[in-house]
Amino acid sequence: MDRRPLTVSRGPFGSSSAGEVVADAKLLEGEQRVFERMADGAELKPVLEEIARLCGRHSRHHTLYAVLLANEAGDRLDVAAAPGLPPEYFGFAAGTLVAADSNPCGVAAWSKQPVMVEDFASDPRWADMRARAEALGVRAGWSMPILSQRGRLLGTFAAYSKEPARPAPQDVALMERFAHIARIAIEKHHAERTIERMTNYDGLTGLPNRSLMLDNLDDTLLRKESDIAFLLFNLDSMKQINDTLGYEFGDRCIQAMAERLGEHVGHGMLARVGGDEFGMVLAGADIGPGMTERVRALLEGITQPLNVDERTVFLTASLGISIGPRDGADADTLFKHADVALHRAKQRGRNGFQFFEAAMNAPAARRLALLGELRHALERGEFRVYYQPQVEVASGEMTGAEALLRWKNPEQGEVSPAEFIPLLEETGLILTVGEWVLEQVCRDLVRLQEAGLRPPRLAVNLSARQFMQPDLAERIEATLARHHISPDSITLEITETLLMRDPADAEHMLKRLKAVNVRIALDDFGTGYSSLAYLKRFPVDELKVDKSFISGVTQSTADAAITDTVIRLAHNLGMQVLAEGVEHEAQRSFLEVHGCDRMQGYLTGRPMDMDAFRARIESGAAHGARPDPGSHSPGAPAAR
Amino acid sequence: MQMEAKRPLRTVLVDDYPPLLAALATLLRTYRGVEIVGRANSGKDGLKLIDEHKPDLVLVDFSMPDIDGVAVTRRLKAGPKPPKVVVMSFHAEPEYRDMAMHAGADAYLVKTELYHELVPLLERIAV
Numbered sequence: 168m169d170r171r172p173l174t175v176s177r178g179p180f181g182s183s184s185a186g187e188v189v190a191d192a193k194l195l196e197g198e199q200r201v202f203e204r205m206a207d208g209a210e211l212k213p214v215l216e217e218i219a220r221l222c223g224r225h226s227r228h229h230t231l232y233a234v235l236l237a238n239e240a241g242d243r244l245d246v247a248a249a250p251g252l253p254p255e256y257f258g259f260a261a262g263t264l265v266a267a268d269s270n271p272c273g274v275a276a277w278s279k280q281p282v283m284v285e286d287f288a289s290d291p292r293w294a295d296m297r298a299r300a301e302a303l304g305v306r307a308g309w310s311m312p313i314l315s316q317r318g319r320l321l322g323t324f325a326a327y328s329k330e331p332a333r334p335a336p337q338d339v340a341l342m343e344r345f346a347h348i349a350r351i352a353i354e355k356h357h358a359e360r361t362i363e364r365m366t367n368y369d370g371l372t373g374l375p376n377r378s379l380m381l382d383n384l385d386d387t388l389l390r391k392e393s394d395i396a397f398l399l400f401n402l403d404s405m406k407q408i409n410d411t412l413g414y415e416f417g418d419r420c421i422q423a424m425a426e427r428l429g430e431h432v433g434h435g436m437l438a439r440v441g442g443d444e445f446g447m448v449l450a451g452a453d454i455g456p457g458m459t460e461r462v463r464a465l466l467e468g469i470t471q472p473l474n475v476d477e478r479t480v481f482l483t484a485s486l487g488i489s490i491g492p493r494d495g496a497d498a499d500t501l502f503k504h505a506d507v508a509l510h511r512a513k514q515r516g517r518n519g520f521q522f523f524e525a526a527m528n529a530p531a532a533r534r535l536a537l538l539g540e541l542r543h544a545l546e547r548g549e550f551r552v553y554y555q556p557q558v559e560v561a562s563g564e565m566t567g568a569e570a571l572l573r574w575k576n577p578e579q580g581e582v583s584p585a586e587f588i589p590l591l592e593e594t595g596l597i598l599t600v601g602e603w604v605l606e607q608v609c610r611d612l613v614r615l616q617e618a619g620l621r622p623p624r625l626a627v628n629l630s631a632r633q634f635m636q637p638d639l640a641e642r643i644e645a646t647l648a649r650h651h652i653s654p655d656s657i658t659l660e661i662t663e664t665l666l667m668r669d670p671a672d673a674e675h676m677l678k679r680l681k682a683v684n685v686r687i688a689l690d691d692f693g694t695g696y697s698s699l700a701y702l703k704r705f706p707v708d709e710l711k712v713d714k715s716f717i718s719g720v721t722q723s724t725a726d727a728a729i730t731d732t733v734i735r736l737a738h739n740l741g742m743q744v745l746a747e748g749v750e751h752e753a754q755r756s757f758l759e760v761h762g763c764d765r766m767q768g769y770l771t772g773r774p775m776d777m778d779a780f781r782a783r784i785e786s787g788a789a790h791g792a793r794p795d796p797g798s799h800s801p802g803a804p805a806a807r
Numbered sequence: 808m809q810m811e812a813k814r815p816l817r818t819v820l821v822d823d824y825p826p827l828l829a830a831l832a833t834l835l836r837t838y839r840g841v842e843i844v845g846r847a848n849s850g851k852d853g854l855k856l857i858d859e860h861k862p863d864l865v866l867v868d869f870s871m872p873d874i875d876g877v878a879v880t881r882r883l884k885a886g887p888k889p890p891k892v893v894v895m896s897f898h899a900e901p902e903y904r905d906m907a908m909h910a911g912a913d914a915y916l917v918k919t920e921l922y923h924e925l926v927p928l929l930e931r932i933a934v
Contacts, residue, residue, distance in 0.1 A: 394872065454872070493870045524870050525824050527897045531918035532827035538922040539833035578833075594922075 188225075188340045197221040201348060211356040215248035215349060222345040223251065227338060228328050234313075234349050235260060235272050236322040244272055244323060252303070252327065259299050265320070270296060272323040275310040279320065281339070283309045286331035307332040311342050313350050321353045369439040371418055372425035380438035380446050384498035387450060388491050395491045396454040397498075398447040398462070399505035400428070400469075400484045403517040405443035408480065420480055423473045431465050446502075454490065462486065462520050470518065485512045486520035494523045537590055540576045545600055549576055552607045554625070554780040556772035557745060557765050560758045565787050567658065569626040569767060570608045571774045572600070588630075597630045604628075605643065608657070609650035611777055620784050626658035626688060631665050640679040647683075654684040658709070661687065664695035666705065674704055681706040688745065693733060703740055710737040714748020714768070721753045731761050738762070815842040816933055819860060821853030821879065822868035822895070827918070831866065834922065840929050850874025854882065862890050864932065869896030869903060877910045884911030891932050895921065 188194070201217050219232040226232075233249035233256070244263040249256055263269055265276040271293075275282040285307055287293050287300035300306065307328040313321045324346035326338075334342075367379035375383070387395055402424060409417040421443070428437050428445055435449040466486060472479045487509025495501040504523040511529070512521035544550060550572060557567035572588070575581050591597040608625050615622040633639060647654050659680060666673040666689065677687060688709040693716055712733050719726030730746070737744040746758050749768030758766055772783065818841045822828050828846050835841050844860045847853035850871045857865060865883065867876040874882075876894045883889045893914045894907035904915040914928055 458872075490872060493872070493875060528824040528827055528918065531897055531921070532824060532830050534919065535834060535921050536826065536830035539830060539836075542837075 187337060188344050194221075194225050197224070198348065201352075205352055205355060211352060212247055214352045216250050218345055218349050218352065219248045220250045222326075222341060226326070226341055227335070228330065228332055230326045230328045230332075230338075232342075232345070233260070233325045233327070234322060235263065235276075235325065236353065237265065237276060237320045241265060241320045244276055247322070256303055259303070271308050271310040272325050275312045275323050276320055279312045279314060279318075281309065281311045281342075283334050285333045288331070303327070304329055306330055309334050309338075309342065311339075311346050313346050313353065315350065315354055321350060321357075324349055372422055372439050374425055374429075374445075375436065375438040377438065377440040377446070380436065380440060380448065381498040381502065383436055384448055384491075384501060387448065388496060388498065388501075391492075393451050394454055394493070395448060395450040396458065397489050397491065397501045397505050398449065398465075399440070399487045399489075399502070399509050400445040400447070401486075401509055401513070402443040402445075403483045403485060405482075412478075416476060416478075419475050420473065420482065423475050424469070424482060427469060427471075427473065431468055440502075446505075462488065466518060466520060483518035485509060485517055487512055487523065487526070488520060489523040534590070537576075537579060537582065537587060538594065540579060541574075541587060541590055541594065541596060544574060544576065545596075545603060550574055550600065550603065551776065552604060552611065553774040553776055554611075555767055555774040556780075556783065557623070557626070557767045558771045560746070560755065560763050560766050563771070565623050565771075565783065566765065567624045567626060568780065569660065569774075570604060570628070572604055572628075573774075592630055592632060595632060597632050598636070601630055601633045602642070602646070605646050606650075609646060609652050612652055612656060613650055614777075615781060615784065618781070620781070622656070622784060624656050624658055624686065626660050628660045628690065629665075631668075634661060634665055634673075634676060639676065640683050643680070643685065644683045647685075655686060658686040658688050660690040660711070662690045662695070663692050663697055667695055667697060667701070670698060670701040674701065677706050691747075693729065707742055709743040709745055709765075711745045711747050711767075712763075717746050717748045717754055717758075717768070718750070720757045721751070727757065730757075730763075734761050734763050815840055816863040816891070816929065817842050817844045817860065818864040818866065819843075819845040819847065819853065819856050819862045819890075820866050821847045821850065821856075821871075821876070822866075823848055823871045824868070827868070831921070831925075834925065838926055838929070840926075840933055850876070850879050853879060857883065857890065861888075864891045864893070864929075866893045866895060869894050869898065869907065877906050877912075880907065880910040880912045893928065893932070 198221070201214060201221065204214055204217065215234040219234055222232045223230060231249070231251045233252055234247045235244040236247045237244055242265050244260070244265060246257050246260045249260075260270070260272065263273045265273055267274060267277055269277065271282040271284050284290055284293050284296075287296050287308065288306055300308070305327045307330065308325065310323050310325045312323055315321050324342055326342060367376055368374065369376045384395070384397060402421075405417060405420070408420055421439075425437070425439065425445070428447065432447055433449075434451070435447055438446045440446040466484065469482060469484050472481055487505040487507065489495060489501045489504040489508060491501045494504045508521040508523040508526040511526040512519045515521070551574075553571045553573050554568040555571060556565045557569060558565050572584060573581070574584070574587050588597070591600055605627055608627055612622055612625060629639075636642065643659075644654070647657065661677075666677070680687060686708045687706060688711055689705070689707045690711050691713045692710045693713045710733060712730055716726045716730050716733075720730050721727075734744045743764045745765040745767060746754075746763050747767055749755055749758065749766045749770045751770065755766065755770060775783065818835070820828055820831055820843060822831070825848060828848070832843060832846065835843060841864070844862055845856040847856050850867075850873045853865070853867060854874065865879070867879050869876040876896070880892045880894060883892055889911075891913045892911065893916055894910075894912045895916045895918050896903050896907075897918045899917045907915045913932060916924055916928065
């Protein structure tokens with residue numbers, strides 16, 4: 168059916184110049200009111216309704232006006248305002264196709280020309296509309312396209328009359344005048360939407376951005392309808408993808424992941440909150456007891472292969488979760504806490520998740536568990552003493568070993584000394600455990616001697632609490648005597664920090680220990696603040712240069728200078744020097760060139776249990792001094 | 808009454824973080840003043856257990872997703888013959904302590920200090 172407007176009613180209506188609107192004061196006043204409402208930021212629909220109503224009041228016939236808006240694609244129209252028209256009209260006009268064989272509005276939109284039907288009842292070209300027109304009680308229908316300044320279709324402005332009517336020039340002029348005002352309202356609305364999109368949405372994925380999500384989160388929290396969960400995702404390997412496959416490909420991965428997450432968000436809200444970070448807000452039935460399972464399923468979904476540009480990529484994400492309001496009553500706090508949880512999830516390895524509450528609880532629970540287990544560790548025989556060789560830098564001969572405490576608990580597994588030794592200190596258990604270590608070292612020495620071996624001197628660490636025991640020297644002397652151990656086969660290692668806490672007392676205690684005839688080494692030298700005045704008065708046999716300097720001697724001129732200076736200082740004060748944490752041959756040769764006496768580190772042996780240590784002593788006795796064959800140094804080979 | 812004071816406090820532990828429950832149980836295993844009669848992973852289960860066992864003492868976590876420690880305290884203290892209630896949390900801020908105490912808690916403990924403070928506190932409460 169050809170309904171092209173040229174054949175419908177071109178003639179006198181082709182040009183609006185034929186008609187003129189009598190712009191009386193009332194009309195101008197009404198128009199001004201419309202513009203004021205627009206300026207006040209009123210919603211589009213009420214403004215369009217007011218335009219339609221105002222137009223109706225100033226038309227000659229008893230005519231009702233409507234505004235239809237085009238969708239984004241410009242292929243369909245929907246009613247935005249139709250004051251006075253019966254409810255059926257909305258049904259008839261909803262989803263009007265923009266096409267040559269559509270209803271008058273659809274044709275006007277398609278042709279971008281006015282379409283004027285004088286009488287649906289008699290016009291054969293609109294016979295299929297007759298029943299609908301009758302149902303609405305309408306005989307005439309005129310429609311005028313609303314076009315943007317650039318000629319893009321925005322919608323249509325329609326007029327309906329109960330009587331058959333041929334539009335007079337002034338009718339057309341009136342419609343044109345109001346279609347123009349409607350155009351301004353619609354374009355303003357579009358501009359506002361664009362601005363909103365640009366400020367609130369992410370350009371790459373079209374998802375809400377961080378600021379919109381935070382606003383939304385705050386609104387949801389204010390409504391207090393239920394608990395809400397805020398999930399913060401961080402894609403684990405985006406940097407790698409960007410670096411190896413390029414940013415464009417990386418961007419498409421982000422888009423694909425946004426789509427993937429969208430499949431899981433349900434009634435929640437998904438946002439892109441950072442380069443490789445997404446936020447998700449869930450509420451109501453989505454959270455609660457089944458939440459953990461849901462989160463697991465979500466992470467599972469993320470790890471499914473993604474097809475991007477005919478490539479298959481596997482992405483994983485780490486996830487931090489905070490629950491409002493218990494973890495925070497406002498969006499910023501919830502976000503921050505989800506970030507804390509995310510950080511912890513990442514620490515525990517990728518592709519995992521962590522709740523904020525648990526993240527906060529975990530250290531407290533671990534501390535409590537370790538403290539609980541530590542109390543019984545000694546009686547249950549959970550401690551072991553390991554030995555790390557100390558060798559002559561020049562010859563490689565093992566002339567000592569440091570005794571190191573190890574703890575393996577059936578519940579907690581192997582616990583790092585960095586974690587449990589402070590707890591031993593805190594609880595005071597270090598006193599009994601420290602005594603046990605010295606006893607164990609004595610027993611080991613006796614065993615080695617009884618096996619006919621010549622064990623090297625063994626070094627035992629003294630803690631702060633032990634050092635403050637007034638009868639420490641006597642205790643040590645008694646222990647050594649009980650095992651028939653010669654005091655000069657034992658070195659006591661005391662940290663620089665501990666000695667300098669109260670140097671006068673320390674000097675006194677050191678002199679008493681020295682009187683027992685044990686050897687004394689100053690541990691971690693260079694990490695604390697030493698008073699050289701005291702250093703020269705301390706009866707110290709050896710300075711242990713901290714590993715933080717040794718690790719840098721071959722790269723940093725400063726570390727090299729410090730190490731060199733400490734070696735000279737020690738020698739000038741009549742002390743020996745031991746370098747800690749030696750891992751590479753290059754470090755060893757630096758130490759040799761600079762006259763360092765001894766060293767300790769992975770290059771010449773990791774801490775080892777008694778059996779391995781004994782084997783090491785035996786091999787040393789059989790083959791002379793050699794570097795540790797079992798050490799796997801990450802750098803240069805240990806051969807010399 | 809004096810004879811009864813020697814009897815261990817029958818205790819229910821409520822916390823939604825299982826490792827903390829386990830650690831608490833380890834800590835209290837060797838303390839004679841307490842006998843653990845039940846452990847629960849949520850406020851709801853906790854209230855059910857408490858109703859069942861009528862304990863002398865409840866150690867309850869401040870933050871739980873279903874019924875939090877403050878709500879649990881309030882409910883227990885509204886009933887007849889309420890148990891002693893200790894609310895535990897990782898929050899050291901006074902606001903949290905106040906919330907727990909206003910709800911009727913007998914004490915508030917910061918979780919990082921449990922090891923050193925719990926037993927002395929139980930000694931005080933048992934009297």
